[in-house]
Amino acid sequence: MPTRTRSAIRRTLVTAAAVALTAVPLTPAAARTAPRESTPVYSYAQAVRESVWVDTGLDADGDGRSDRVATDIVRPAEPARQGRKVPVVMDASPYYSCCGRGNESQLKTYDAQGRVVRMPLFYDNYFVPRGYAFVGVDLAGTNRSDGCVDVGGRFDVQSAKAVIDWLNGRARAYTSRTGGTPVRADWTDGSTGMIGKSWDGTIANGVAATGVRGLKTIVPISAISSWYDYYFAQGAPLYDGGPDELADYVESADAHAHCAAVQRELADGSPRSGDWTALWSRRDYVEDAAKVRASVFLVHGMQDLNVRTKNAGQWWDALARHGVRRKIWLSQTGHVDPFDYRRGAWVDTLHRWFDHELLGYDNGIDSEPVADVERRPDQWVTSAAWPPAGTRGTVLHPAAGSRAGVGTLGLRRAAGTERFTDDPGLSETDWAAHVTAPTPEKAGFLTAPLTRALRLAGSAEVTVTATPTTASAHLTAVLVDVGADTIRDYGDPAEGITTLAERTCWGESTAGDSACYKETRAKTTAVGYTVVSRGWADLGHHASVTRGAPLTPGRAYRMTLHLAATDHSVPAGHRLALIVAGTDKDLIDPASTRPTLTLDLSRTTAKVPLVGGAEAFARATSGRATAPAPTVLEGIRTPHGTRHVPAG
Structure with a gap:
């Protein structure tokens, strides 16, 4: 959403005195005009x-x-x-x-x-x-x-x-x-x-x-x-x-x-x-x-590993089914307030939202784009709807790789199997760092290098058919953008921001309540891959989430994992990867056993929300794919060992 600049919210305000409030008399012509913005006229x-x-x-x-x-x-x-x-x-x-x-x-x-x-x-x-x-x-x-x-x-x-x-x-x-x-x-x-x-x-x-x-x-x-x-x-x-x-x-x-x-x-x-x-x-x-009778302005960090974006995605979709009027911001941060990653635009937008919803001012915010999405640190794009028009769940099929390579991911159904053994000592970042090479703790599948950007927007599903060797098994499915990029460092304790000494002021202060807050800037990191979305499940709950049951070793089970909502554009030259593995270290607890699981690839799929659907995927992967070289990629590290409360 374009940001409107007004003196009341400019970042140059550094003292409470700079926002001293005065009443401005209205001319007769202005008095006859419906207000479009509340102004600071009260003490x-x-x-x-x-x-x-x-x-x-x-x-x-x-x-x-x-x-x-x-x-x-x-x-x-x-x-x-x-x-x-x-x-x-x-x-x-x-x-x-x-x-x-x-x-x-x-x-x-x-x-x-x-x-x-x-x-x-x-x-x-x-x-x-x-x-x-x-x-x-x-x-x-x-x-x-x-x-x-x-x-x-x-x-x-x-x-x-x-x-x-x-x-x-x-x-x-x-x-x-x-x-x-x-x-x-x-x-x-x-x-x-x-x-x-x-x-x-x-x-x-x-x-x-x-x-x-x-x-x-x-x-x-x-x-x-x-x-x-x-x-x-x-x-x-x-x-x-x-x-x-x-x-x-x-x-x-x-x-x-x-x-x-x-x-x-x-x-x-x-x-x-x-x-x-x-x-x-x-x-x-x-x-x-x-x-729900109220309108909803939903804000979430797409890399929030505390309150994961599954909560945002399912709420947004449910509200849509019932016709609730909505607006959404999605950032690259973790569990961070927009006041601390997009302050000026946030205060402006929130002000106009409340003016419209609570005062009834016709300020045009209801006709502006529904979604603001952070594509790169401090670089935002908008969508008239979210997910954007033309987004379709596209079924992608994993296929087994050659002995020297990894599996592939495409539109054609494939046969064969892949095996992995749960290693509770490894996480999604470990798997993604070795996504271009076969390793025993994961099954990985990659597209060819993209010839044009491919945008994912919404919630994905990964359906697996897996045969365990033990009576318990936990599963993780991860979508990864494989390629060099600079992203917010959401794995840092501050989850994508750096707090500065400078303060800016947003309202009027008193001796006991300052309106001035420390500024922030994006904390970024250069990566070789980006985890786009993830989902977890206990295979023992394949039949129902209401009650799990022990697994029968050697028997195949089918289960659909619901991945967190996201909005991510995989650039041209990068590859989209699907990883299926067991315990995601410090994000889910391990199963009571350490199983080896065999995936039946003919009955394993990823349903991915792609803008443009299968046609967009076909166009983006139509170039000549080169064989992925076994490489260890540098990427972000999540804060392992940290347990959160949903605080702010």
Whole structure:
């Protein structure tokens, strides 16, 4: 999407004074023209700061009284005096006191009277002067809220939904956690936009899936759409923890003392077997996509190995099936907020999105391209639709290679077999580094060098027919762009960015809440290959994700692996590769055995979303292919041994 440059968002703003806010009188002609942009005409320094506790109607901690969630509010004072109501930007989070928000790990701070002094991130500094209220909600069981953390379940979602109900006159709130006087939200028109990264954005997805009235739009950033797909991939365990451990990580001291029953429910309902249980059904927002009334502006890093883009892809597709109005940004980063990789364009776009969705301004953002995709570091392309028009699932067939080479990947069905032995000590980066040579721990298949670029956009599937030698087996399927390139270094601890000392300012500051944040730049690395997408599965769950079963050695099993959504252009001169292997080190846990698997290539396929479909593939591979030389390629290394929480 083209970036509009305006003085209010230029990167040269380096002090809070540089964004001093003044009211500009309208001429009679301008007054007759519908506004296209909210401007900073209200005082942030004089904004109303208040805290209320909203009644959720639930008693998670079993103390005999309804849980109340702490809701901190910053809103402009002038509209209420003028008899005008304002919309709300909301971030509901478990991280306001335990872990912090954003690249600088900001926490809420309070004055002696318990009023919020600092809200993390720039949302209040920027939007309150423009006529919005900002509301920061402590999820149940965190910071100053009652109740228990249940990791994406009813208590989490109701924490935020109850606040939207209160903003629309359908719930009660009070001036204190245990008593106080009732408080009405008579300063708002009830129109709410939820935003947040990771767990915060996940709650936005969950609340939207309730169909609550008054929620006009959500902006989920690197967010979960189904909690099963955060912890497992088709039966294969992705992390060595569970939701009970995550709850323990964020909950308040009060919740820790009173929520043992909820902790047990989380532990018992999430067995490491990878079986889908009722607990996961209650945390699957994709199944409730038909209830979504809000528009969705989805943002995700295509190399996010914390909240993997399968969560983004399946949510996007489900929303499309139900006609939800959508917009999407896809970056080359890992688990990173767009404020930290495309700051000026992000603030501009988010501003215009909220103006359109919450204030109803006809600013044209709804007629601009739906998708922004980072093709190279800091180089973005747009698409009128996503996946682009003409994208078709194209079935590619792997074929066995010669004794001295590796397999091939093309449109024609092939016969034969390939074998590999699971090596839990190796990862997708190890396999990709040796993709042009046969190695015992993987089966690799490559196209001929491309004569023109080939674009993948969407979610791929790899169907394997595999015969194991043991009673358990985990599988990984990886798509790789083989060729030299410069990409964001998503395997670095900062996942593709470098934080600088320079600060830029995005809104108005006070003594206790600065609007100025450290700038960043892309952290890049030169590579010989790029992992484009990956998917994992436990072969014992081939029949159903609901319940796995031991395998019969020597028997063939058929299973389809669902790969993460992506948008990647393989340049001319590069090759597209498919790798099938076992344990992807530190991204899935190994099986209980170390099997050798034989692939029946006549019944193994990759269905890849190609712009232009099979015709585009045929054109791109029509040149004369040269035999791949056995070469070790340099590529990015993922942060092995690191376990994440979905924090921001």
